[in-house]
Amino acid sequence: MTRYREICTDLAGRIGTGELAPGAELPAVRELAHRFDTTASTVGRAQRELADAGVIVTADRRRARVATRGQVAARRYLHPDLVFCLAGSDDPALDLVTRTLGRAVRTVGATGSFDGLRAVRQGRADGAAVHLLHHTGVYNAPFARGLLRGRGPHLIHLWRREQGLIVPPGNPRGLTTAADLAPLRIARRHHGTGTRILLDRLLLAAGHDPDTLRGPEIGSHLEVALSVASGAVDAGFGVRSAAHDLDLDFVPLATEDYEIVLGSAAIDAAAPLIAALHEPALRSAVAELGGYDLTRGGAVTDLDAAT
Structure with a gap:
């Protein structure tokens, strides 16, 4: 390993683990040159590479500092060849994101929130996209804590999204609630998907048996x-x-947290996805699809630390 790469790896490693927090100053150039027994120009080359990778920020006559999202950038820098295997819930915006990331994310066969969680639990996927409301009124976190106990459960917040009734233009039947669906012929998702669970819950709350739909x-x-x-x-x-794509009308009934459940060992592989969620162009493209709120998009929660 060349000396400047050694410096890059050392600094990125310390930033990636959180030893050097966002905003923290890096050691002075001369100090790093002495530590690595090299020249100031070699240290400068290393810092330029880390700055280009978004790990640090530099300024004239000031010490370099860790970038705001330097930890994620450092993990991406250190592990450029990792592939994040993603299972779980279907979502048009998530399809857009995974297409943008190319080979950095690979979708695996498990579909639906329940199947996705099962795939992560069994080691067939690194993470699962889910939108499951627990009986405590909290989305996703209780399921992640329970199924990934001892594996450092984390959540990556993607967005909040609207679910509801997709109806022909003009809503000719005047549908306003889930109860209005009872006498009609309805397209719905398969059992085990978060969307099917949400619909069944809304029907039960309205006094209707979901199995009669x-x-x-x-x-x-x-x-x-x-x-x-x-x-x-x-x-x-x-x-x-989905309604917006085909110029259909939409009646909103719920807004839910759409997130990725994963263990701590998969955080490095997820770094490109987390970084992408902070990119203004991608956030704008998702928002334009309709029904998405990316205010907290890209936020990562360590559920063990949050308890």
Whole structure:
């Protein structure tokens, strides 16, 4: 390893573990040169590389500092070849994000929040996209704590999103609540998906047996919207962005936290995804899909530390 790469690896490692926190000053150039038995110009080259990678920020006649999101950038810098294997819930915005990241994220076969959590628990995936409301009224965290106990459960907040009724233009049947679906033919997601669980909960709260609802069980939000647009069903239940894609109307019924559950060992592999969630261009592209709030997008919560 060349000397400047050794300096990069040392500093990125300390930043990645949190030893050097965001905003912390790095040792002076001369101090680093002495520590690594090299020249100031070599240290300068190392700092320029870390700055280009978003790990640190530099300024004339001032010591370099750890960037605001330096910890994630450091992990991405140190592990550029890691692939994050993602299972779980379907979402049009998540499809956009994974396409943007290319080979850094690979989706695996498990679909739906429940199957995604099972895949992480069994080691078939690094993380699962979920949107599950616990009986305590808290989204996602209780499930992550329970299923990943002893594995450093974390949450990556993606966004809050709207779920509701997808209806033909003009909402000809005047649907306003989940109870209005009871006599109709409805496109809905499969059992084990967070969206199906949400719909069943809304129907039960309105005094209707979810098992009496008529209509096909569909594999994705886009397919739900396509079923409505084609006239195969009277309405569907899904996310606003799917309705927006096909110029359908939408009746919002719930806003939910959409997050990725993962263990601490997968944080390094998730670094490109976390970094992407802070990029203004990507955040704008997701928001334009309709029904997404990215205020906390990219926030990472260590659930062991949060208890």
